[in-house]
């Protein structure tokens with residue numbers, strides 16, 4: 001039984017992953033941005049423990065964890081939480097830049113930093129759910145892509161820095177996945193939303209599990225997942 005800390009378990013890919021981890025009996029720690037959401041997660045995943053911390057306010061995570069019980073060993077820290085806001089650079093406000101950079105990159109970096117002793121104790125695994133937008137940028141995707149390019153850099157640096165501690169690092173780059181986030185993207189693009197055209201969140205969860213379950217002699221450093229046909 002592994003101890004897994006998952007962000008974004010309330011929706012989409014994170015919810016699909018948490019359900020699979022719970023099903024197989026792993027010990028779940030779930031990060032929620034506030035106490036109300038944490039209570040909902042505990043109700044949804046019996047036996048799960050929660051941590052309250054808002055990724056949009058990375059500077060307060062350390063203080064918040066100082067007032068809660070945190071896991072002493074973490075086998076897997078899986079960063080799934082994220083936000084998206086489309087729009088041209090010409091019209092993107094500082095608040096919009098800041099929110100995506102904080103939730104998608106600075107928050108995960110700080111959460112990783114705070115959990116590193118527990119990860120090192122377990123020779124654990126850090127998984128970052130990135131995006132196709134972390135590899136290439138299209139018009140109107142600048143601020144989201146910037147946050148995903150940033151988290152790609154964080155993962156690549158961490159992988160090399162932690163090589164001798166036994167902490168493994170994987171980045172998963174999903175294409176469009178049928179979740180509430182993708183529904184929002186369609187609304188912002190002015191397009192009709194047909195979830196059957198896109199990857200099921202369960203398939204992204206399967207991909208993450210494949211990386212986590214690989215024996216220690218190998219590590220998947222990067223995985224790209226595209227919609228099938």
Ligand SMILES: NC(=O)c1ccc[n+]([C@@H]2O[C@H](COP(=O)([O-])OP(=O)(O)OC[C@H]3O[C@@H](n4cnc5c(N)ncnc54)[C@H](OP(=O)(O)O)[C@@H]3O)[C@@H](O)[C@H]2O)c1
Nearest residue numbers: 008010011012013033055056081082131174176177179181
């Ligand atoms: N859907 C896609 O097409 C797609 C494609 C490529 C990559 N991705 C990436 O996959 C990841 C999961 O996306 P999804 O589609 O499953 O999104 P989703 O359904 O919108 O779920 C996002 C999750 O992130 C959490 N979250 C947002 N802001 C947070 C904050 N400030 N603090 C803590 N948690 C916060 C949300 O919690 P609340 O319940 O509190 O809102 C929610 O559980 C994201 O990193 C996204 O960028 C998605």
